Amino acid sequence: MIEFDGVEFRYGGGREILREVSLTIEAGGFHFLTGPSGAGKSTFLRLCRMALRPSAGRLRVFGVEAAEADADAVAALRRRIGMVFQDGRFLDHLSVFDNVALPLRIRGAPARERRAQAAELIEWVGLGARAHALPAELSGGELQRAALARAVIGAPDLIIADEPTGNVDRETAVELLSLLMALHRHGKGVLIATHDHELIRAARRETPVQVLRIEDGCVLAQGRRR
Numbered sequence: 001m002i003e004f005d006g007v008e009f010r011y012g013g014g015r016e017i018l019r020e021v022s023l024t025i026e027a028g029g030f031h032f033l034t035g036p037s038g039a040g041k042s043t044f045l046r047l048c049r050m051a052l053r054p055s056a057g058r059l060r061v062f063g064v065e066a067a068e069a070d071a072d073a074v075a076a077l078r079r080r081i082g083m084v085f086q087d088g089r090f091l092d093h094l095s096v097f098d099n100v101a102l103p104l105r106i107r108g109a110p111a112r113e114r115r116a117q118a119a120e121l122i123e124w125v126g127l128g129a130r131a132h133a134l135p136a137e138l139s140g141g142e143l144q145r146a147a148l149a150r151a152v153i154g155a156p157d158l159i160i161a162d163e164p165t166g167n168v169d170r171e172t173a174v175e176l177l178s179l180l181m182a183l184h185r186h187g188k189g190v191l192i193a194t195h196d197h198e199l200i201r202a203a204r205r206e207t208p209v210q211v212l213r214i215e216d217g218c219v220l221a222q223g224r225r226r
């Protein structure tokens with residue numbers, strides 16, 4: 001589903017953040033991406049949704065070749081990827097409900113469908129009572145739940161989450177993980193960047209996970225274990 005083949009990446013003329021990355025992220029897998037702060041985890045995720053393109057090497061995402069993808073091809077592949085951003089990225093003046101429904105509005109889905117899906121997902125993440133609050137009125141954990149609902153609303157094939165448990169307490173982290181695992185059981189691929197090793201251990205107790213580690217610009221697969 002995502003294939004890196006000799007991918008190298010640097011910002012502008014800067015140092016090499018990723019070098020010679022060759023790996024495949026398979027459809028429907030549960031993947032963690034770990035490594036120290038500044039190692040390039042967020043950069044790797046940006047490449048996966050083609051918010052960045054490789055400086056060298058080949059990258060293919062859902063059959064789309066990075067070197068050839070035009071704006072329409074990138075938009076199409078982003079519809080298959082639900083993204084939970086590290087920094088939330090909510091529109092402050094819209095309610096939680098409208099923020100969650102926004103991806104469908106952008107796609108031109110009918111209002112009734114948008115409302116039904118947003119309501120269902122907001123319930124699913126346990127925010128039913130907060131649907132009409134503004135983002136500024138939510139706690140860190142509530143914001144992450146809302147971000148997950150928004151990521152899932154377009155029925156993506158893959159959910160990417162960048163440090164989803166970075167600013168939440170342990171209990172909320174475990175709840176977010178269990179929502180991601182439920183999505184995985186329903187056939188979605190999951191890719192989570194985190195340096196929370198407790199989270200990785202908790203996931204491993206439930207399902208086989210693939211752990212990728214970024215170190216010195218190299219991405220190493222740590223094997224599929226329970």
Ligand SMILES: Nc1ncnc2c1ncn2[C@@H]1O[C@H](COP(=O)(O)OP(=O)(O)O)[C@@H](O)[C@H]1O
Binds near residue numbers: 014038041
């Ligand atoms: N837009 C950018 N321009 C230049 N350098 C960047 C940019 N974003 C990140 N970097 C640098 O790239 C490296 C990897 O960053 P990042 O991918 O955010 O790491 P991580 O998510 O693992 O903490 C860091 O040294 C960071 O300072």
Ligand SMILES: [Mg+2]
Binds near residue numbers: 042086163
């Ligand atoms: Mg990061």
